[in-house]
Amino acid sequence: MPIEDDLFEKLRIELRRGSLVIAVLGALREERYGYTLRQSLEDAGLPIEESALYPLLRRLEAQGLLNSEWREEGKRNKRFYRLNADGTEVLAQLLAEWNAISTSILRLTEKDQ
Template sequence: MPIEEDLFEKLRVELRRGSLVLAVLGALREERYGYTLRTSLEEAGLPIDEGALYPLLRRLETQGLLTSEWREEAKRNKRFYRLSPDGLEILARLLGEWNAISESILRLTGKDK
């Protein structure tokens, strides 16, 4: 891989990492368990490995942004996640920030015309 592609890939991963938090919070306005969350992210164009998703979910829950509960479904125990009230507030604030950043970038790059 040429150096330019390697550099691009590193920067792409860095950009994507922050976006995934916002995507996960947005997707969890509806209750989901890990597999359906992962599938919905992938269908939206944001695939994520299980090895990255579950630590992210645990961190967001520890931060008070998600709640979870174990339930049996189809004879299997599954952990269901959803936004907490604090998570809903943070999501709204982060979306506002995301939109402001996006508008600024579009203005700076001349893509807002």
């Protein structure tokens, strides 16, 4: 029985949600504003809608992992984000966890078990 596209899409979104947190933290090791962050994620194969990105950025900043500041650039005010020291530490921990989970999943899904 084939899996319904709707079910797959729901599971895919759930999987991406946690992955995007790691991707955003990793991308913000360099200072970026929203548009350039979104472009870098898309270029890496992780497109994200603005309606999902900005709430994520606000949440990560409220959790104390990012710093942001408004600056004028090209006669426009832009909010720049960057990972702070706590964010760097959390990113390292999440990457270690991600690698452990990935290794376990690969072990569990290998054909020659």
